[in-house]
Amino acid sequence: MEIPYTVHPHPVTGIPNGKLGIWLFLASEVMLFGALFSSYILLRVGAPSWPHGYEELSVPLATFNTLVLIASSVTMVMSWASLKLNQFGKFKLYLGLTVLLAFVFLVVKAFEYGHHFSAQEFPRTSTFLSIYFTITGLHGLHVIGGIVVNSYLLLPGSKMWKKDPDRFANRIEYAGLYWHFVDLVWIFLFPTLYLL
């Protein structure tokens, strides 16, 4: 017997197995970041004083990074749409752009981190910096995870397009869902850490 609904949707649920899987994974990720945001709130509420994010961190760099990530989400959708329109060249271009924008985000982030370190600001310096480094660090790891997955799909993984185009398009869609989630986390992180 074959495992059913690996590529085509289940008639009742309307989605294939992988899509349900990725949504469940994202649900658990929500709980992970939810716990960290809750910790942030609890620590901040309990603290005698708490710095404003904009005093400690660079809002212009973070704004730039926000735009970079939003742009990368757009290119991610475009790459999936190109596949659906059977334009493999455009797909490669857009997915390549997504990976590139993710790198831009990380480079900017590295400048920010470097700036803090050179100013003798480390995670151990204050509770604000602890939570800042922890959450952005974990988010950074998720960005790196996205780069790994997208690069795989861009280069060796794209061979599947010839053999099994539906399945490959599904993979891009799932990678896209994950990538949008990583962006969404940042959309919450940015105001929480930098603006409030």
Place this chain on the structure above:
Amino acid sequence: MSDAVANHSVHAPAHHEELGFWRKYVFSTDHKVIGIWYGITALLFLFFGFSLMMLLRWQLAYPGQPLQLGWFTKLLGETRMPQGIMLPEFYNQLGAMHGTIMVFLGIVPLAVGAFGNYVMPLQIGAPDMAFPKINLASYWVYFIGGCVMLYSFFVPGGAPQSGWTSYAPLADIASTSQTYWLVGMIFLITSSLLGSINFIVTIVQLRAKGLSFFRLPFFVWAQFITSFLLLLAFPPLEAAGVLQLMDRVAGTSFFLPSGLVVSGQVLQNSGGGNPLLWQHLFWFLAHPEVYVLILPAMGIVSEIIANNTRKPLWGYRTLVYSIIFLGFMSFCVWAHHMFMTGMGTTMSNFFQTTTMIISIPSVVILTSLLLSLWKSSIRFNTPMLFALAFLPMFAIGGLTGLPLGLIAADIHLHDTWYVISHFHYVVAPGTIFALFAGIYYWYPKATGRQMNSFLGKLHFWPSLIFMNGVFFPMLLQGMAGLSRRLYDQTIYEHGKAVQPLSVYISISAWLLAIAQIPFIINFFWSMKKGKKVDSDNPWHSTTLEWATPTPPPHGNFIEPPEVFRGPYEYSVPGEDKDYTPQNERDTKNKKEDA
């Protein structure tokens, strides 16, 4: 995400090319092989965790006296038991690792990883799990996590000793091995995340034709709800683990308050952290975790009770609604573990109320199972004995929990041996008995042979007696006010008074270990010499796992099964036999004159 599947569909129909030894037995993506691996590993960990406790019970029974076991004492060495006398540090290590290993490496992998993996896809008529490779990865990640935990015994300073709860700030300033504990936990959390996604997708997407949600065996429902708990409750512990790791490695103070004094010195850290935050995050996982421990056990017991009473379960829908509600409520009760932490009376009141509410569905489930026995002709085989014993044992465990959930009673009882007795009644004679029942019940399906019934009874009766010999006196010690954290209880007068009970408990625990010998013999002996089953369905059961060949091949079913009825159609009037399998068409097997 599911390469194995694609390869199949590209190359050949399933069960097909012969796989080599490694692919067939070790790195197999077959859910049954993975389930058996989970089972063997988890049973070994269970035994190891039990051994730690047997060693610890020596100190509790005979505090400060040397344990003379020749080479074994020497093996433990000067840093743990010099001249056979247990050091307090080693005592703490044994306690912490007993809890960690039993919960995260023993029971959950056995109840979910082993039984869920082996039985659930068969019961829903699926050829395999939805993501076979992820399933394999989940086992190996669990295995690595287990190795990291075991390795922590050998790092300088010994194994983690901050309790299985790893409470901050103690765990923040503990020796190196605590870092291994955290890393090990992150592996285990990843494993259960992969597993739970797989379980949910399999149950939602891969049910056989005609197998609607309300035709699912209760065991599948239990695994379904359990998977949601694992999926949503574990990530907050992962977050907590990351924060504690930052505290230990990067020098942050998430859980370290300002001005913390350690060994007479004020700690040089930025401070501003909150030890209660750890407890909130930890118990947000660990309370649903309690239900992860008990729900699969309830599922197993329901299957066995329905099968051996030859009657439908009493109130199947009630059971299902109760377990859904139980799963939901288990996220709303975590702070009842924290009444005495000073978090405030408003919080305590809220969690006292939710705790009382959550006891309702538990009681409904237990009552339904009890009523299922009413007016049935029970077959007292080994699995049924264990399943029947589960009911009163779980009842004691559950009912002793009520006073702990009431703030006023908890003032006296919290952190005493009463608490230990309470949750062990749920998990040890409760869940572990259900797991034994499951092993005896599904063994014929996995091996094609029955386990010996005499050895089974020789396993059951002493286990039942000694389990109670271990845990019942603990209730008395707890009500006498004996703290569970004492290395030597005789330093207090009230501890001295109940010291003889400790000797009694320890001897019961060691006898309990001896009572497991028939099981171990039976388990291996029956593989080769057990009575061969006369059909694919030796228990005359109704659910789909018995419709496969024995043992089921890779791909499980010869023909895709189709389901026509509910899961427990036993003794249907007008049928010519007392069970009607789910995959049986309506027209067949009716009596001619009916």
